[in-house]
Amino acid sequence: MNRAKFYGLMLLAGLAAASPAGAADIKERNIKVGIGLSADHPQGQAVARFAELVSQRSDGKIKVKLFAGGLLGNDVSMVSSLQGGTQEMTIPDTSTLVGIAGLKEFGLINLPFLFNSSSEADALLDGPFGQKLMAKLPEKGLIGLGFWENGFRQISNNRRPITKAEDIQGLKLRVIQNPLFIDTFKTLGANALPMPFPEVYTALETGTVDGQENPMATLVASKFYEVQKHTVVSNHIYSVWAFLMSKKFWDKLTPDEQQLLTEAANEATAFERQTIRAFDATALEEIKSKGVEVTTLSDEETAKLRELTKPVSEKFVQEFGAEGAREMQAELEKIRAAKN
Template structure:
């Protein structure tokens, strides 16, 4: 009898010890950037919010610096159900949903605020609603920011200065065509390989928002940066549909609420960081230039064929809808 009681007590203890581990679900979130970049900080904030809202039953764990792969391979892992979350640039989704192309049309957005209004409105929701059919759930749009060009060869002060530079770009045809149209030699490459390529001078430069240039320490291997604002770049907070389908309705609600709150946090965090980044890049020895309005107009002219080509490829109706929405947003100012 005593032996049976001891067995039952031991079984109860083992069950009690095992219960918390079994109850908690950990969502692996992969990013290519460092954990101290605003993107990484915001993923950690999302995890905190998720844990708070579910009493610790659901949380998110950050895997930064490409630990789980690059954006393309991680999206594939989400679709296969072997990874739960990733925060890629929307440009990497174009092969799955061509409508995402329009977000990266050169020189489309004027301010971050009008981008927020577009992405948080019906047009943004229409894009996200196409993802479940591809095995993905789009929870929110996060800001990456206006992209600028850095290089190790020379300052860029006019449109013609892009000519001949080998510039690493996102693995996306629109980005390739954009820089080739400016006379540069576009080199598509995963972000995780970029620092080494810059260090070894396999490429002369790259294009990213100032927050990424600073957080990735490109100032160690680059001398010049021009605030070109050639493309506004957006991230999307993605969840595997297989993971989503395995969550209870309450857990799904908590994920959506945490994503919404983390989005407001992310946008404020990256904008604050970006404002300080330019001064810090100068402090680190980078030469920062701005293109005069006349030179920016030259860029616009050079890039018109790219805008026309990719508006057609994405679907002219989609591009027309986006530009119409932007006009409405600007009219409300």
């Protein structure tokens, strides 16, 4: 080898060593993220933050585009699109995943009156139990990049204020397309009507349903206060979103791209939880300012709801997996003991 060629090779080696790790492994990519909520909801804001982080760290090569308001379909259809590889990302309620064979344990998160606080939920979902759930996704064509908070769900309606458990009876309430939600409200005496989220506002406006149940942040961001008169702070179910990517898309990525997206997703998850909790803290007052009557159940009435929904929890523990439920409960007990 002549001296010029030798020094030329040494120069190239030196440049490679000085380059940022994996820089050559970042390719031009386009990622479509579909959500059912509006772009200004904390969920949409967190996707925007994720897009910003990904763009910065890929030098603009990886572009993340948000499609909000159900433009790409509802949660069920978008999860199916991820599995088929025609859409890259979505953030469905975890209850949506229960309908996919082998993912029933995700339903345990939604058992009525399971959590006492958001911090308990964070500890459970970020710990061994949550990671066990995420590990089930790849064989179903999905990659889990984090659990995002939707929050404690509240009931709104147009017929009457809810001050006691019996006031729920007879209400036509839109619920998530999930048997646990349907059975929970049937048990409480409501007429539970499953419906995709993008259809809810119109159904409330036209009187197809009397009300719905969602966290306060969703009630504000989706402007349900325009078509609802009453809201009760019931905290009946804690709701979680899964930040998902298509495995078909994931498998095309280089290891450096996977690492970049994973790190950005971790930061976006922390951002989303912080943002939605801040939003939720002000949502109650905003709803009141829009003329919605807000009631809060007494401890006695909450205990009554908890007792009424016990058979629902017992039924779905068997359906979702008794062993998984025992693992979850053991983790929760450890979390609670550590706080005391």
